[in-house]
Amino acid sequence: MxxxxxxxxxxxxxxxxxxxxxxxxxxxxxxxxxxxxxxxxxxxxxxxxxxxxxxxxxxxxxxxKSWVKGAEYFKKLKELKPTEAEYFYKYGGCLAMRAMEVNKLKAFTMVDGMKEAFERAIILNPKHVQARWALIEIYLLLPGILGGSESKALGYSNELAQFSPVDGYLSKGRIDEYFKRYTAAEKNYMKANEIGKSKVTFQKLYNLYLNKLKDPKKARELKQKFEL
The missing domain is CATH 1.25.40 (Serine Threonine Protein Phosphatase 5, Tetratricopeptide repeat)
Incomplete structure (x- = not known):
């Protein structure tokens, strides 16, 4: 009763x-x-x-853009469902966005939490593209004394290339561009654009021509081809 x-x-x-x-x-x-x-x-x-x-x-x-609140929700989700890669990725993403709003000292204290979340997302989903991109950015932007590493960024780029050639070339182009190796970046972005033929691949190459190589002629020619 x-x-x-x-x-x-x-x-x-x-x-x-x-x-x-x-x-x-x-x-x-x-x-x-x-x-x-x-x-x-x-x-x-x-x-x-x-x-x-x-x-x-x-x-x-x-x-x-309430990153602290978002991190709280996704932290709870990854605890409730620890086999879901996306919850770890989104938790790490909220931490990363929050880190961009605070001072550098506080941001550095958040790095380990970001890396752990993104690495866990990859373990749970070995083909997680965005988590690898996030780790590439972390290892590029961190000073060497705090764990920044071009070789580690390249390692994740090589992993991307194994199952997403477009992301592989784009990420190598991003690394080259970051270190101002613009000729090498152009080659990688060109290969990405040849395969992907998308707005994203076009934009990366177009911006490189316009803003880094300072070659408006190449930028214009590329735009004309893209719009055909």
Missing amino acids: KKLLFFFLLMPILLWSQSNFEKAEKLFHAKKYDEAQVLFEGVLKNKPSDIKTIEFLGEIAAIH
């Missing part, structure tokens, strides 16, 4: 949560993020470990 009574008492709450979750999801897809957030937060009070609700709230926090 007590179990039956508990069921009838609980049922309206569950139905309310489901109904509000569906409303919130529709608002999210309609890009009405503030309204969706209010409903999702209400759902979370009744279902504090609901993975989809926490994920939506994490996405909204990221859209609002």
